[in-house]
Amino acid sequence: MLGLWTLTDQTIRSTLETSARRAIDVDLAGLADIYATSGREELERRIADRLAITPRDGSAPHYMLADATGRRIAGDIHQWPQLDPAISESGAIRVGEGTGAYARATRLAPNLQLLVARETSDNGALRRHVAVAFLGGGALFVLLVGALGKSAAGRLHWRIQRLNNAFRDSDDERLTAMTPRRRTDEIDELTEHSAAALARQKRLVEAYRDTSDQIAHEIRTPLTHLDGRLTRALAADPGDIVAARLLEGRADIKRLVAMLESLLDIAASKARQGDRHGLKRFNLSEMVTRICELYADSAEESGHMFAWDIAPGVLFDGEEMQLTQLVTNLLDNALKYVPKGGTIRLSLGQGPVLTVEDDGPGIAEADREKIFRRFYRSRGEASDSPGSGLGLALARAIAERHDLTIALLPSARGARFVVKEQGT
Template sequence: MNKVRTGRSLVVPVILASAVFALATCLFLYLATLWVVRSDSDAGLAQAVDIELAALADVFATGGLDETAARISDRLALRGASGDDAHYLLADADGKRIAGDIHGWPMLSAENSQAGFLTINGDIRVYARATQLAPGVSVIAAREYGQRSALITHLNWVFAVAAILVLIASLLLAWRYAARLGRRVSALNDAFDAVQAGALDQPVPGRSDEDELGALSRHAEQLIGRLSHALKGQRAITDQVAHEIRTPLAHLDSRLLRIIAVNPDPDQVAALGAVRRDARGIADMLDSLLDIAASETRRGDRSGLERIDLSAVAQDVVDLYADSADEAGHRLSANLTPQVMIAGDAMQLTRMFSNLLDNAFKYAGPGAGISVSVEQGPRIVVADNGPGVAAPLRQTMFEPFRRAGPGPGHGLGLALVRAIAERHGLSIRYEDGQPGAMFILEGERS
């Protein structure tokens, strides 16, 4: 079984999140600064225009229309090139210009002292206010905001450069810390992969770090230690139980043989032979249960597995069963792709194929065709054209003490097949061969 990896790393999301946060922060600061600059500039423009109008109103009140027109002309003559030049329009009741440089009366109400941003003389952007000096006399004072535009342009460039620098800095910092975090998490994953492969005594990296990952490493090491202790204890107990049961069964078999050897009564010999078969059945059941427990316990454990030719193992089993198939009247065939390699235990895989063929021989019926195929993947199919497995039994036939059909045995054959398959990273399922049964085992390519 290969290492389980999702293909995604936490480094990239952390870096992207940092970049988005940095850009969002820069954008917020830019908009806030822009709003302040525009608000202050607009207030300054309005104050300057209002001062102009107040001054012109004073001149008109003291000097009349001609003095006001002269004063506007003087102010226009003294304009500089600051980019915030003032513009004026003194007009009569019909909007006809008396003085000033604004060519036409804009859409501003002098009666309401209306103000706003507008364009005069075709292309000049100004802030202007209109007011009525006297019945039939109105005036507009306007001021360009070129300096404000230049300031905003400069502000845009400054924030653009600052945003780029902040983005680069945040990406570098995020990459540094996210990469370090990623390496630590990868080290933990590698440690768990080693545990899955059977290295229960390997220390977990990072357990000395005084942070969350360090605490996680220490907890993981403690859990692995307890798991290792529990597995060793379980194996010791099962080995002891197996020894305690096998030994008296072996003694019983020996005594039965001695009794049979000296007993002339055929009926008693037959009865003692049945007892021997039952004893051997108990021993076989014990072996199967221990094999199932060992295989399930070592599921995903890569220790002890070697790279072997699955096709060669299947061929050996088919050759071994060829004579038995002829005696039972079965037609046994094999379709084996050469050199299908897998990391496995040859003895366990041999037993897996043997159990599948035993199951087919037992339930397919006389004269049935039985086939074994092995393909790259790997993919294993053991099929027959017998009656198949009844629908009610299909959901439970891979469980211990459940049979695929009526007959002798303890119902452990298919349970052991599944345990061995899962030990080697294979999944097993049943399909209706229409007619017959198909047992399909599949796994990842090794």
């Protein structure tokens, strides 16, 4: 609107100036004809008559009749400008205290010259009327465009919000509601494809869960039966050698069941990575404090020094059971590898930032990322040592499910695990 007004204003100025120039030429020709037919006295009278009339458009005329030396004879201009009457020169001049005007000079006789001018600094009411029209019309246009834009943006926001809600909570009712009855644009097409993809993903996840539960049941049941048989065999008071083998068998069964549950937990956490459904805000400080109080007795029994520093009021959106497992896995890992008499420290700060560090033997730099792989055992770790190599893998899967990162950072001595939000 501003650009259009500027163009229009310049066009009006140019048109009015052109009109003024033509009016000057016509006026000058008329006065020259009066002088030729009626003489100088009639010309002076006609100039006085014209000066007595003020035009309605405000473009007042100005005249000067002078002798060959520029001395004024008649008119309201008192000083001859730098215009040559011999060649009817025209140009911009100043009238009075500085009013701009366009003028043309001509020679009427060897000792008589005439100057006709019209003001150009004020182009009259026309420009003011056009300015008011542009101001009112522009304001109305802006309001109309703003209203239409707000309406379109609101509808677009609602459509995008419906997509986001479906991704956050893809229940059957929401997926059915977001499917458009007919396509009108690319967003409807995107909504339709998204609903189909979410429904397909939901079916795959449900099929995976059903299959996983079935496999877990089919494996856990015979192992449980086998453990019961071994228990009954131990109750029959077998010999020491047989009893020792039976106890080893029960330990293997328990390790297999724990491994199976860990694998299922890892798979479930990875499948729900980025899914915020089911996450609730809870006090992480209170949860970690309870865990530390429980592990204080275990550390004392195993001959370890255990210290913790927990900032109060750390709140977090997550599944409390899973995050409890993450913390306990890190502490179990430290108690397992730190020799007797070593120190384990846990700290929790805002962010949240959870740190578990120790002064144990540490982990080789080449293994700092590999330890988070499933079933990975470091080269210095005995193959018959307790554990299945799934604890840290499960901890990372739980962290990623909650948009957290877990990493083994360099430290002067021992290992230092840090869990924090992604991007911090």
